[in-house]
Amino acid sequence: MSAFRILCVVGARPNFMKMAPIMAAFAQLKPQVEALLVHTGQHYDVAMNQQYFDALGIPSPDINLEVGSGSHAQQTAEVMKRFEPAMDEVQPAAVLVVGDVNSTIACALVAAKKGVPVIHVEAGLRSFDRAMPEEINRLLTDQLSDLLFTTEESGAENLAKEGIGGERVHFVGNVMIDTLRANLARAVPAARIAADAGRPDFKAGKGEYAVLTLHRPSNVDDKAVLQGLLETVANISASTPVLFPVHPRTRATIEKFGLSHLLDRPEVLLLPPMGYLEMLGLMKDARVVLTDSGGIQEETTALGTPCITLRNNTERPITVDEGTNTIAGNDPAHIMAAYKAQLAGAGKAGRIPHFWDGRAAERIAAIVLDWLKARS
Structure with a gap:
């Protein structure tokens, strides 16, 4: 019998961390499974992408669609246009997508319309906030999927309420945690990152500093909201120095709104976007992480690092119910209250959720192979 060909799609950097262990698990099933990697190019910083691929040991993409930037509609449409010929050439047994970015829904939609089964890793997550483009992507991708793997x-429960039968759903754990566990020993210490940034004097030992990440439009596109957040960060830095890897989009809005002066202080160290091992090192030893990222909520829970989420909701409730995450929104008073609780030792200790054991990808690969055999 010939190998089952699976097209595995990545588009944005959060996808890379999820796909690395999946590709490795499928590689163990050769020659029964042939996994081909498609990079849509949704995140199109070539140097940054290569840094992630190298750090995570991801094989070079078999197909690169080189889509680039654009509005949500433009990007989604362009991925669809370029993915269809790739599918026609490969004739896969299934298309596997991860996460909730535009590439996820675009490739799932093309596959479903062509009658090719869709496998969705990280299914069923819901923020219940349809103002988030990612929520729309999650909802639609799950409806199109034939096989759905959940992290919590x-x-x-969310999928059942949306009419998706339990026979299609498998709780396997979190592939991002597979990647984290596999790479933790290689994490780059925060002190080295600070020194490389020209600040060897910066307090970056274990438990000495906070980390900030900020990129969501709801936080960075409104001047008043962004100003309030940056003023809060400046206040926090007076007692806990802050390392801030600045997203290019965030940097642009800070400059556009004339808010750079708020961070012009020795206790705030602005950094360029970090590679995976650098970001892992920053999170691992931080006293607290402040973020509006979804993945970082999960990673900090796995690391046991307190996290304050600068959003009004989360699609990863297990990080709040069992983990180290506190939802604070973007209100400065709520953020400062959560920070002061952490400073006083009243922050969350959390615990590691079930199946966040570094073996989620192995479970996925085994289930996919059995499923494909049953269908053939």
């Missing part, structure tokens, strides 16, 4: 048990 609430995922199956």
